[in-house]
């Protein structure tokens with residue numbers, strides 16, 4: 001039986017994630033109800049607008065099954081806005097968040113002049129060469145709590161842009177917008 005990977009489809013670029021997962025050995029599903037999320041082996045929280053995604057998660061009480069997934073050790077990956085939603089601390093913001101990951105993020109952290117850019121990054125745990133990384137109004141991780149088990153996987157210009165804490169994965173960039181599937185495969189390999 002292929003593993004079921006849910007892509008949270010409240011707002012944002014969930015369709016790209018679903019399309020890229022279709023090329024891999026898993027069953028990708030767009031999910032937005034607690035019942036649908038509870039059936040998943042892993043969950044992706046996509047990029048988009050983190051305040052909007054947070055409000056919808058809160059309003060429809062969709063956070064509860066996500067917290068249960070986390071407690072059960074199932075992998076959860078936040079890309080960009082999804083990374084913001086996973087964070088415990090958001091610089092200068094009291095917006096709603098899941099707060100599962102011991103990281104402090106800063107929104108729109110690469111400035112207005114460079115809204116979007118692409119680069120190649122070495123990623124710890126992916127040894128077959130640099131990973132193509134697309135940044136769109138991206139946040140970065142200002143601080144990680146290493147004592148709590150957060151591991152930095154990638155940096156760009158001394159800024160942390162990818163990290164992992166147990167079954168939680170966060171990337172400031174968008175692997176679903178490239179032809180490179182190695183970060184998706186890394187995430188699928190986290191499913192036990």
Ligand code: GLN
Nearest residue numbers: 047048049050080081137
């Ligand atoms: N800047 C957006 C936010 O703060 C995130 C951008 C993205 O997900 N591409 O929610």
